Amino acid sequence: MHRVLAVVATVTAVAGFGCQTGSSPVTSGPGGRHEPAAVVVISDAPAEFMPSALTIRAGDTVEWRNTGGIAHSVEFVGESAPEGTASSQSGIIKPNEIYSYTFKAPGTYTYVCRFHVINGMIGKVVVLADEPASGATTGAR
Numbered sequence: 001m002h003r004v005l006a007v008v009a010t011v012t013a014v015a016g017f018g019c020q021t022g023s024s025p026v027t028s029g030p031g032g033r034h035e036p037a038a039v040v041v042i043s044d045a046p047a048e049f050m051p052s053a054l055t056i057r058a059g060d061t062v063e064w065r066n067t068g069g070i071a072h073s074v075e076f077v078g079e080s081a082p083e084g085t086a087s088s089q090s091g092i093i094k095p096n097e098i099y100s101y102t103f104k105a106p107g108t109y110t111y112v113c114r115f116h117v118i119n120g121m122i123g124k125v126v127v128l129a130d131e132p133a134s135g136a137t138t139g140a141r
Contacts (some may be wrong), residue, residue, distance in 0.1 A: 036063035039061030042067060042068060043067055046119070053125075057127065058128070060102070061103075063100040106126075109126075111125070
């Protein structure tokens with residue numbers, strides 16, 4: 001019983017460190033944005049992506065933070081995969097690590113954790129077309 005409590009305490013401590021900001025560089029989006037547009041927390045109990053679905057704009061970066069105590073992954077699946085999918089797979093995201101990806105094209109992108117997809121660990125990112133900056137004009141008046 002003491003060993004189980006020690007493991008729970010360790011996992012809780014690791015999860016707290018995983019939520020710190022600035023612990024990993026994030027790829028810049030258009031206009032030099034350095035902050036992610038969205039953060040997805042990866043947890044173990046239950047194994048899930050939180051939130052499991054989100055909507056962003058083309059050029060935005062999503063950051064996945066493994067706050068759990070075991071390894072996870074982010075792997076895009078289905079007919080529509082983000083541009084450069086071969087390089088956008090996260091590989092193994094160890095506890096307390098961060099993976100980020102900047103979405104370049106509009107679309108709906110489904111992803112899974114390869115280790116826990118059987119447990120329903122599935123997420124979705126909806127990427128909308130980027131809008132012109134406010135004040136920009138298009139076409140004739």
